[in-house]
Amino acid sequence: MEKNKLVPADYIVVSNSNQLLTHSKGNRFIFDRDEVLEIDHGTPRTFSLDTQTRLLQTQQAELPHDDFSWSGLRDLLGTLSEDEFQLAGRALQVNRWFNHHQYCGRCGRKTQLASDELRLDCRHCELDFYPRIAPCVIGLVTRGDECLLAQHVRHRSGLFSTLAGFIEVGENAEEAFKREVMEEVGIAIHAPEYLCSQSWPFPGQLMIGFTAEYLSGEINIDPTEIVDARWYHYDNLPNTPPAYTISGQLIRRFVASKTRT
Numbered sequence: 001m002e003k004n005k006l007v008p009a010d011y012i013v014v015s016n017s018n019q020l021l022t023h024s025k026g027n028r029f030i031f032d033r034d035e036v037l038e039i040d041h042g043t044p045r046t047f048s049l050d051t052q053t054r055l056l057q058t059q060q061a062e063l064p065h066d067d068f069s070w071s072g073l074r075d076l077l078g079t080l081s082e083d084e085f086q087l088a089g090r091a092l093q094v095n096r097w098f099n100h101h102q103y104c105g106r107c108g109r110k111t112q113l114a115s116d117e118l119r120l121d122c123r124h125c126e127l128d129f130y131p132r133i134a135p136c137v138i139g140l141v142t143r144g145d146e147c148l149l150a151q152h153v154r155h156r157s158g159l160f161s162t163l164a165g166f167i168e169v170g171e172n173a174e175e176a177f178k179r180e181v182m183e184e185v186g187i188a189i190h191a192p193e194y195l196c197s198q199s200w201p202f203p204g205q206l207m208i209g210f211t212a213e214y215l216s217g218e219i220n221i222d223p224t225e226i227v228d229a230r231w232y233h234y235d236n237l238p239n240t241p242p243a244y245t246i247s248g249q250l251i252r253r254f255v256a257s258k259t260r261t
């Protein structure tokens with residue numbers, strides 16, 4: 001390949017299928033360009049990830065040597081800084097978007113990659129395809145010194161977390177959170193307050209985080225989504241998600257607000 005195709009990137013992230021090339025030392029996945037340009041990548045495509053970094057989508061699954069491996073994003077969870085995790089998530093979401101939009105969804109013809117931004121165009125029917133994110137709401141419901149935590153069907157390991165769900169078409173985020181809480185645990189809440197958001201690339205959510213105070217109702221779980229849900233005092237919490245998740249952050253903020261002197 002021609003090296004100048006990658007100019008002006010200083011750093012390279014390499015993807016193949018749904019994985020990133022990682023170096024065994026500390027799960028490093030951001031490489032100096034000289035480290036990876038010597039590798040045979042077949043006929044790679046490259047995409048801009050930020051001003052200094054390009055994603056190189058390789059067609060070779062063979063590893064350059066024993067110090068390298070292919071890692072999924074879940075393999076890297078908790079091992080990267082917040083900035084690194086965000087970049088790895090962006091890389092795999094761009095990778096996935098490109099692989100999933102090779103053909104136009106309206107006329108079925110091959111799409112073309114735009115040269116000026118991350119966009120795939122159908123030049124036949126003039127439809128364009130940008131990388132997609134799915135907006136989700138997530139939030140902590142509180143009642144005085146207690147918060148409502150639920151064990152989700154997908155977390156059979158005993159982890160108790162906040163409530164979350166996808167925003168439906170035509171809803172705003174606050175309405176979606178009120179609806180999700182009512183559907184999942186049968187509780188009515190006061191107006192939710194926005195706190196923070198997080199990109200969650202599994203596979204492409206934007207998590208919009210709220211807190212909301214309890215209004216009325218008894219816990220009545222939807223067993224298709226929730227295994228168990230209870231009120232927990234802030235100083236007696238069950239096993240909760242780690243701090244790198246927005247759920248973990250919402251719970252920690254609540255505890256901090258109660259223990260502040």
Ligand SMILES: [Zn+2]
Pocket residue numbers: 104105106107108109122123124125126127
């Ligand atoms: Zn088309």
